[in-house]
Amino acid sequence: MKPSPARPASPELARFEKQQAVLLTSHKKDGTGVGTPVHFAVDGDHAYxxxxxxxGKVKRLRRDPQVEIAPSTLRGRPTGPGLRARVRPLERGSGEYARAARLINRKYPVQQGVLVPLWHKFRRDATLHYEVRPVPEEAPPAP
Structure with missing residues (x-):
C-alpha cells in the first residue's frame, strides 16, 4: 500500500510548506525564549x-507546550514573521507517529531519512516526534 501524501496546507501553515527550516522558540521557566531551527513537515492544519x-527543548516543551514558529535559515535566522503555536508529543508506535516520520523522511530524504536516524542510534538517544498546531490569534476586545 502506498503511503498517503501530505494534506494541503492550511492558510496559516502554507508559508512553511516549502521551508527547509523553521525556527521553533520554546520558553524557559523565566519566560526567556530559546530558538532552535528544526525540519518541519506540514500536513494540512498541523505540522510535525x-x-x-x-x-533541551524537550524539557521546555514538556513544561510549556506554547511556542512560536517562524520561517528561518538552517542556522536559525528568522526570514519572515512568526506565529504562535502549541506542540503535542506523539506516542511512539502510533499511526500518527509513523505518519510524521514518513512525511519528514519524504521531505528531507537524505538528512532526515538516513543521517539523523543513524546519528540518533549512534548517540543511543530516543527519536521523538511532535505535532505543531497554530493557535488562533485572539480577536481584539469589542469597544
Whole structure:
C-alpha cells in the first residue's frame, strides 16, 4: 500500500510548506525564549518535527507546550514573521507517529531519512516526534 501524501496546507501553515527550516522558540521557566531551527513537515492544519529525546527543548516543551514558529535559515535566522503555536508529543508506535516520520523522511530524504536516524542510534538517544498546531490569534476586545 502506498503511503498517503501530505494534506494541503492550511492558510496559516502554507508559508512553511516549502521551508527547509523553521525556527521553533520554546520558553524557559523565566519566560526567556530559546530558538532552535528544526525540519518541519506540514500536513494540512498541523505540522510535525522530530528531535533527540535528550534535547533541551524537550524539557521546555514538556513544561510549556506554547511556542512560536517562524520561517528561518538552517542556522536559525528568522526570514519572515512568526506565529504562535502549541506542540503535542506523539506516542511512539502510533499511526500518527509513523505518519510524521514518513512525511519528514519524504521531505528531507537524505538528512532526515538516513543521517539523523543513524546519528540518533549512534548517540543511543530516543527519536521523538511532535505535532505543531497554530493557535488562533485572539480577536481584539469589542469597544
Amino acid at each position: 518535527f522530530r528531535t533527540f529525546g535528550r534535547a
